[in-house]
Amino acid sequence: MSETNAETVWLTQEAHDKLEAELTHLKTVGRPEVTARIAAAREEGDLSENGGYHAAREEQGQMEGRIRQLEHLLRRAQVGEAQGDPDEVSPGRIVTVAFFGDDDDTDTFLLGSREILGTDSSVDQAVSPQSPLGAAVLGHRVGDEVSYAAPNGRTISVTIRKVTS
Secondary structure (H helix, E strand, C coil): CCCCCCCCEEECHHHHHHHHHHHHHHHHHHHHHHHHHHHHHHCCCCHHHCHHHHHHHHHHHHHHHHHHHHHHHHHHEEECCCCCCCCECCCCCEEEEEECCEEEEEEEEEECCHHHCCCCCCCCCEECCCCHHHHHHCCCECCCEEEEECCCCCEEEEEEEEEEC
16 A cells, blocks of 8 residues: 555545546547547538537547546545544544634534545545645644635634544
8 A cells, every 4th residue: 555645535445436437438438429429520511610519529628637637536546444543634534623713613524535425425525635724634633723724815723623534
């Protein structure tokens, strides 16, 4: 198993299999279908006013982007459960934080990619380890208070209340 870092994407076996299946489908079915539609639209003549051609080219671009995204994600993926100290925040763990000054204002999220959220997930929100909040809590433990800069520039402080697998 490779070393865990902020770039690691933890996936359940279910999520990994689903993403692999999507990638395979896009490469083996999606590409040929779009290529055929582009070829058929080309045969209609003037491409400058051919809406079907332009729509198929747009779809092809989106599909190729998703293929690259899936390949990149699967290259960084680790399948299984998060490793390490159970009180330490690491990718693949479910984290509950309390916002400074208001213990009633809590948020629970999975630290990782949204793709890890399978049908068996107990949370419906994922926070990337590369996001401001994710980077702030990564490597910290229950009880630690951390701060991060929100996109609006405001500093937000949170206390880590709970970490689970």
